[in-house]
Structures are given as structure tokens and as C-alpha cells.
Amino acid sequence: MSANRRKFLFALIGVHSRFKKCSGPSGLGKIFMKSKITKTRKYRLDMNEKILNSGFKDFQKFFALDNKAYLDGKIPVKYKELMGLVGSMVLRCNDCIFYHLDRCVTEGATREELHEAMNIALIIGGSIVIPHLRYAFEMMEELQRAEGGGQNA
Numbered sequence: 001m002s003a004n005r006r007k008f009l010f011a012l013i014g015v016h017s018r019f020k021k022c023s024g025p026s027g028l029g030k031i032f033m034k035s036k037i038t039k040t041r042k043y044r045l046d047m048n049e050k051i052l053n054s055g056f057k058d059f060q061k062f063f064a065l066d067n068k069a070y071l072d073g074k075i076p077v078k079y080k081e082l083m084g085l086v087g088s089m090v091l092r093c094n095d096c097i098f099y100h101l102d103r104c105v106t107e108g109a110t111r112e113e114l115h116e117a118m119n120i121a122l123i124i125g126g127s128i129v130i131p132h133l134r135y136a137f138e139m140m141e142e143l144q145r146a147e148g149g150g151q152n153a
Contacts, residue, residue: 036142037142037143040098044095044099070084070103077103077107078104078109081100081109082100082104082114082117083117084096084099084100085100085101085118085121085136086117088100089122089125089136092129092131092132101114101136101140101143105147111140118137
């Protein structure tokens with residue numbers, strides 16, 4: 001696959017890779033967390049590439065439409081990603097929850113903002129969302145550790 005095609009796919013599906021050096025006593029834990037995060041991101045990229053390279057134009061149209069919906073506009077990207085997180089939790093899609101959490105972190109959402117968004121999902125979806133709230137918390141903590149443990153989750 002050409003470098004330009006890969007860049008296009010990265011932009012189209014919103015894949016981000018962040019690698020930091022791990023050192024000190026918690027280095028091994030960070031490597032494990034990053035490994036899990038990296039594997040999830042890679043799986044998403046690889047499968048989306050297969051889908052987009054299938055030749056079925058309707059898949060490409062949908063992916064482009066999805067990408068466009070989350071671009072900066074009157075509503076900033078961070079808020080759109082927080083809305084995506086809420087929707088993903090209510091729909092109970094763990095893959096989607098991970099993706100939108102990852103994007104929220106990239107866009108600078110704080111832990112408090114993520115908590116409020118998760119609470120809205122819980123209010124809308126009810127108790128059936130609780131297992132996905134657990135998953136969201138686990139992933140938020142892993143993403144925070146992978147990012148260096150700052151104020152942003």
C-alpha cells in the first residue's frame with residue numbers, strides 16, 4: 001500500500017499512534033498497557049483497511065460520512081467526540097467506547113469531562129450501561145497511563 005493511501009486511511013478512520021519510552025519501575029506496566037492499546041488501534045486500522053479496500057463503494061461512502069461528522073465545525077471536535085462516547089455507551093459498543101475515549105483523550109478531554117459524559121450515558125441508558133461504564137473506566141485509566149498520567153484522561 002502506498003504511503004499516500006495509508007495517510008488517507010489514517011485520516012479517514014481517525015487512527016492515531018502515540019509511542020512513548022517506558023522507564024522506571026512502572027515501565028513494564030506501561031508497555032503492557034500500550035501493547036493492549038496499540039493492538040486495539042492496529043486491529044481497527046487493519047480491518048478498516050480491508051473493508052475500505054473491498055471495492056464496495058457504499059462502505060467507503062459511509063466511512064467518509066462518519067469521518068466528516070466529527071470534523072471541527074460550529075461544535076468543536078472534543079465535544080463531538082464526547083457525544084460519540086455517550087452514544088457508544090448507550091448503544092453498548094465497547095469497540096466504539098474505546099475509539100471515542102481514545103479520541104477524547106487526543107482532543108484534550110479531562111477526566112472530569114469524561115466522567116460527566118459517562119454519567120449522561122448512564123442516565124440515558126439506565127443500569128444496562130453499567131458494564132460498559134466499567135469498561136470505559138478501565139480503558140480511560142489505561143489511556144491515561146499510556147499518555148503519562150497527567151490531568152487529561
